[in-house]
Amino acid sequence: MTLSFASPSEPSVPLHVISQSDLDDWLKDQPSHITSWVEASGFTGAMGQALLIPQSDGTPQMALAGYGKSSKRARKRFPLAAAAEALRKGTYHIVSGVPTDALSNECLGWLLTGYAFDRYTNQSPAKARLVAPEGVDAARIEALASAETLTRDLVNTPASDMGPDQLQAAAEDLAQEFGASCSVIKSDDLLGQNFPLIHTVGRAAAQAPRLIEMTWGNTGPKLTLVGKGVCFDTGGLNLKPGNSMSLMKKDMGGAANVLGLARMIMATKLPVQLRVLIPAVENSVAGNAFRPGDILTSRKGLTVEINNTDAEGRLVLADALALADEGEPDLIISMATLTGAARVAVGPDLAPFYTDDDGAADALANAGRQSADPVWRMPFHEPYEAMIEPGIADLDNAPSGGFAGSITAALFLRRFVGDSRYMHFDIYSWQPSKAPGRSRGGLGQGPRAVLTALPEILNL
Structure with missing residues (x-):
């Protein structure tokens, strides 16, 4: 469309x-x-x-x-x-x-x-239909609309037609359209190339787990986008109840938003060196599914105690973030439909984000208001670090107690980024009811704000 x-x-x-x-x-x-x-x-x-x-x-x-x-x-x-x-x-x-x-x-x-x-x-x-008024950048507005269409279509497509295979195909199609490069590490090759958490989460599914990488641009600051691509989340052996599983086709909303943002960047020819990383998996139940109590070793070498197999998104993102950080980019942005706690905190309409960079946070907040893409800063609250340290391993993927779930998830992810500037979005990517310009269903959250803020954040 x-x-x-x-x-x-x-x-x-x-x-x-x-x-x-x-x-x-x-x-x-x-x-x-x-x-x-x-x-x-x-x-x-x-x-x-x-x-x-x-x-x-x-x-x-x-x-x-x-x-x-x-x-x-x-x-x-x-x-x-x-x-x-x-x-x-x-x-x-x-x-x-x-x-x-x-x-x-x-x-x-x-x-x-x-x-x-x-x-x-x-x-x-x-x-x-509307004729573009004088004074507006019609090409840019059409690029934003096309990117939003891509994101909504990906999120709206059910898991029967949007598994890791189809998500890979969508990334490859986008790369081909803009002359970008796209490569994939799949199945047991993930183990050979040291992506153990991605492999572990996705190994029980019919479609093999994989890491999708797309690169574009040869000049300018290095920008790496990481999107959670869990194409369906049963909860694993910590199986979700039916009501909680009904919208899990949108658990790849982070990947959909990252691809939408990448489309905006390439279509508007933003002068950056763009890298997109998407760990694409299904969190399924089978005899080889990972289990509560397992202790896994990540790409970065940090060990993770599994206290809930339904907290799988942060696991696949951890390996991808470690790879992103190895490239020493100027900025890493991750996007994920990660926690219900974020919805409790800010509801479905705001895109909560985390960063330690006050200047970038201010730029993003202003850009969200300018672009009708509202965002809200959440804290990397240092005292909660102890909540993700179980003692038996370096990290706990699902701290008990139920408090500050979005914050502890963000703190978990930050452990896999070193000195690179890092920004994380915990988005919903879904419009619960129809609103002007927003049909019920899949929704882009954050990409327009990011695109508007990037020139200031990266000094473009």
Whole structure:
């Protein structure tokens, strides 16, 4: 699915975007027949309202889009998208009403109303198309929409059609599209090349575990992205109950978001040396599955006591992060659907992140606000380090007690990064209910904020 702007050469209907507080002033400048039509229609400028105003021959003269109240807009990422979804099929161009600093995000939200996951049945996305307004970077906005489409499609695809094989194919397709290199270490070769945790977590599944690596760019700072690619998580021998297993097709949301971010970086030609690492596995149950009480040795040499086989994501990320750190990059970013504790802390709408770099954290927070991709900093709280040290091994993959689960998971991952700057996202990657510009289902969380912040963080 391609989400793009309409050609400027297409006939289009002028669109006035009108907030509730501005409607009366706007009507004062209109002829009486327009005022009468608007009043008779019941249009108030409420968010999500849309109105076509006809000419005498019945063809559209203009359209109005309700922009709501400022207090309501503050609660939505893409308030104009609500009206875009209500507009009749056709092509439109904005002539007034959208603040300049909101225009790019509103255009992105409009494009995203056209998203539908239609692999298995026909869907009905919004049909109103938009001509890119003057002053926006149309190519960049289309690149963001394409990356979001990739992420959503990957997360929405069920595990029957999105195992490690298919995740590898998606990475290879992306690499081919942008002239990147892609390589894979698979099955028992993981042991031969010292990725024992990735192998251990995935060895019980029908599709072999693997480490996918993609590289792109020859100049600029070194940026390494690491994405959790657990294509389905049964919980292993600590088997999840049915309700907890129902959304586990999205346990590869970290990998999906990393691929989406990589697509943005390559499409916008960001001057970095990009490396993407995705440990792709299924956490399944079989006679050779790893067990509670096992003690495993990681690529870095740290030993890990397994106290819950359902805390497998941090294990596969540990080996990938150790490899990332060996390359001495300027920045490592990991993304993972890692803990339910993060959802309890910030809910499904915010992307919590961890970093020791205050400057990078400020840049990312500002970028999240600018790009309608909200993020929230969480602490690498040093006193909790003792909670992940079981005594019998260097690390505990699932500390008892239930406190600070997202923080202890982040602290666990940080143990596998040395001197490299490191940032970790513990994301949900799922939209629980439909919202303007966001269909229910898979969702990108964090990539737009990261892309916007990278020039400041890496001094590009």
